[in-house]
Structures are given as structure tokens and as C-alpha cells.
Amino acid sequence: MGGFPGGSFHFSSSGGAGGGRPEFTQMDANAIFEKMFGGAGAGVFGGGGGGGSRRGGDPFAETMNLDDMMGGMGGMGGMPGGFASSFPGTTRHSSHNNGRHSPDxxxxxxxxxxxxxxxxxxxxxxxxxxxxxxxxxxxxxxxxxxxxxxxxxxxxxxxxxxxxxxxxxxxxxxxxxxxxxxxxKPHARFTREGDDLIYVHTIPLVEALTGPSAGQSVNLSLKHLDGRTVSFKLPSIGAAGGKPIQPGQEILVPGEGMPITRKGANKSKGDLKVRLNVSFPNYLNASQTEGARRLFGSGT
CATH class of the missing domain: 2.60.260.20 (Urease metallochaperone UreE, N-terminal domain)
Structure with a gap:
């Protein structure tokens, strides 16, 4: 333990009979010190030879600095368990933590x-x-x-x-x-999927089945997030017929998605996808229902 610089210990004789702790008397302490240090510890507790002073009613309830008490004597490493553990009923108080820090x-x-x-x-x-x-x-x-x-x-x-x-x-x-x-934040017109922007454009069922009516252009536009106007084109069916527009079908507008700033990307922006939503009628009367059956047949 090497001299315990600045360290201090507290001895207490509290306990006594019935307290569960062995009694530790002044004479016991002096005898132990005399045996260990050849008289160097005689009277150190204030009761033997030198008539040391007592403070209050308990001569052992004092805090002592080991460097002062032992006159700078070299370590006490030979005492098993350290100084405090050699004396029953004693309590150690140290002002140092041997240079160690708490994990906290x-x-x-x-x-x-x-x-x-x-x-x-x-x-x-x-x-x-x-x-x-x-x-x-x-x-x-x-x-x-x-x-x-x-x-x-x-x-x-x-x-x-x-x-x-x-x-x-x-x-x-x-x-x-x-x-x-x-x-x-949620947006009223666009959603985002990765680097791509999704814009939903709704068309009526008749337009999905037959294409735009006469005089209606297939070229449409939308207002982008930065205020620009971006154009897109609806699929054309034509008078000769063609494939109807399917709900959820997408029109791709390359390079009009979100900016890409990550390293290693092979393009600077994602894509804009115009997702087509088909609006179905809320109600069909009897003649409309019959007309739909004649037009498409029950198995179409």
C-alpha cells in the first residue's frame, strides 16, 4: 500500500456485546502495534505511556492520517487484506481512489x-x-x-x-x-419513393378505355416542387383501337425526381413517375349496365 499519501482511516469501537461485531479495545490496538512495529506504535491511540488526549467519550472515533501516524514508514503491503481489514470492527475512509476513475x-x-x-x-x-x-x-x-x-x-x-x-x-x-x-411532412401532390417522385394523375373510366375525347390533347403538364412546369404525355389509343389504360399504370419522366448527392451515384436526379388513377363511376343505371355488358361481354 506504500505509505498511503494523503490517505486517512477511521477507527470505531462501536458495536460491543449484542451488536454482532467483536469488541476492539485501546489495549488491543497498542499491543498489535507494538508487536508489529517494535514500539513505534505505542500510545498511538492516546491510552498508553504517553497519556495521549481523548476527544469525547470514544478514544477511537478519530480520523488519522497514516503518514503522520507512522512517521512516513514504508509500505504496509505485508498486512493481509490491507490495513483496515486487519482490525475487526474498523471502518476505512480514504480520500483517494488510487488514481482510478469510475466507469461513469x-x-x-x-x-x-x-x-x-x-x-x-x-x-x-x-x-x-x-x-x-x-x-x-x-x-x-x-x-x-x-x-x-x-x-x-x-x-x-x-x-x-x-x-x-x-x-x-x-x-x-x-x-x-x-x-x-x-x-x-406530407405533401398534397407528390410522394417520394427513394430518389423518385410520384405524381398521381386521375382520368375518367371512359378516357382510360378509349383515350382522350376528340379535341383533347394527350400532352399534359404539372407544376414541379421548384415551380417549373413539367410536361408528360398520356398513352394514345387512337381511332383504330389500342390497349386501354390500366389503373396504376405509370408514365416515366426521366431526371425529374429528387436530387442525388451521395457519392458514387450514376445520375444527379431520380425520375418523376406519373401514376395514373382511373376514376370509376359511382353509379350505373339499368341502360348503362346493359350497355357495358353488350360492349365487353360477361367474360371480358
Whole structure:
């Protein structure tokens, strides 16, 4: 144990009969010290030879510094179990932890997860968001800070942006990280599938079966997330006949999807898919029902 620099021990004679702990007297302590140190410990507890002072009614209820008590004597490594364990009923109080730290002292505080809700337009074009961060300090106070997050075009829901040292402080003054996790707001006209954008265009059943009516163009357009007009073309059936449009059929507009910023991508944008929804009538009267049967037949 090497001298116990700055260490201190506390001896207590409390216990006695009926307490379950062996009685430890002043004479016992002096006898043990004399046997171990050849008289160097005589009177160290204030009861033998030197007439040491007593403090209160218990001469052993004192805290003593081993360096002062033993005059700087070399280690006590030969005492099995250390100094305190050699004396029944004694309790050790040490002001040092032999240089070791608690595992909690080394642990980094947990990350603080905060949602970052963004519109599809913001994820398409990119933006700068000014966010208020409130963190707890080790003295119990709270601190606020306005932080700017640069949203990159093409970020997806689930993207995490980590800022070390901006989270809550622990009792040692260490700070965790703040992590912003992107969530996407619902959009009225578009949905996102990976890097692609989905736009739903609804046509009536008659148009799905026969194509656009006379004078109606198959060339249509939509307003994109950045305000541009993007054109697409409906499948043409024609007077000579053709394949009807199926519910869920898609028209591909290449390169008009979400920006792609990840490394190794072979294109800069995903695709726009115009998904065709066929609107069926809510009700058919008797003549319409009969006409549909004549037109398509029961097995068509």
C-alpha cells in the first residue's frame, strides 16, 4: 500500500456485546502495534505511556492520517487484506481512489435526438433552418442557443445530422451530442419513393378505355416542387383501337425526381413517375349496365 499519501482511516469501537461485531479495545490496538512495529506504535491511540488526549467519550472515533501516524514508514503491503481489514470492527475512509476513475466518469453522455421536420420542397431545393437548442448544464441551469442547420438537397426522412458537444452536460462537465433526425411532412401532390417522385394523375373510366375525347390533347403538364412546369404525355389509343389504360399504370419522366448527392451515384436526379388513377363511376343505371355488358361481354 506504500505509505498511503494523503490517505486517512477511521477507527470505531462501536458495536460491543449484542451488536454482532467483536469488541476492539485501546489495549488491543497498542499491543498489535507494538508487536508489529517494535514500539513505534505505542500510545498511538492516546491510552498508553504517553497519556495521549481523548476527544469525547470514544478514544477511537478519530480520523488519522497514516503518514503522520507512522512517521512516513514504508509500505504496509505485508498486512493481509490491507490495513483496515486487519482490525475487526474498523471502518476505512480514504480520500483517494488510487488514481482510478469510475466507469461513469469515462462515459460520454447520451445523444439528444431532436426531430427536424421538413417539407418536400425543402428537401428538393435545400434550405437553412434556424433551430433553438435547449441544453442542461451540470449546475442545474438550462442554456439556449440558436443553431443553423444547412439542409442539403436530396436528404431523406431518417437522415441524421450529429453535432458533438452541443448536448446536455453531465456532472463532470462532459457534453453529449445533439442529433437532428429528418422527418418529411406530407405533401398534397407528390410522394417520394427513394430518389423518385410520384405524381398521381386521375382520368375518367371512359378516357382510360378509349383515350382522350376528340379535341383533347394527350400532352399534359404539372407544376414541379421548384415551380417549373413539367410536361408528360398520356398513352394514345387512337381511332383504330389500342390497349386501354390500366389503373396504376405509370408514365416515366426521366431526371425529374429528387436530387442525388451521395457519392458514387450514376445520375444527379431520380425520375418523376406519373401514376395514373382511373376514376370509376359511382353509379350505373339499368341502360348503362346493359350497355357495358353488350360492349365487353360477361367474360371480358
Amino acid at each position: 466518469d469515462e462515459k460520454t453522455p447520451d445523444d439528444v435526438i431532436k426531430p427536424l421536420e421538413l417539407s418536400l420542397e425543402e428537401l428538393y431545393k435545400g434550405t437553412v433552418k434556424r433551430l433553438r437548442i435547449t441544453r442542461k448544464l451540470r449546475d442545474g441551469r438550462s442554456a439556449e442557443k440558436i443553431h443553423e442547420v444547412n439542409v442539403k438537397p436530396g436528404w431523406k426522412a431518417g437522415t441524421k445530422i450529429r453535432y458533438p458537444g452541443m448536448g446536455n452536460e453531465d456532472r463532470n462537465g462532459k457534453s453529449g451530442a445533439v442529433v437532428f433526425e429528418v422527418t418529411q
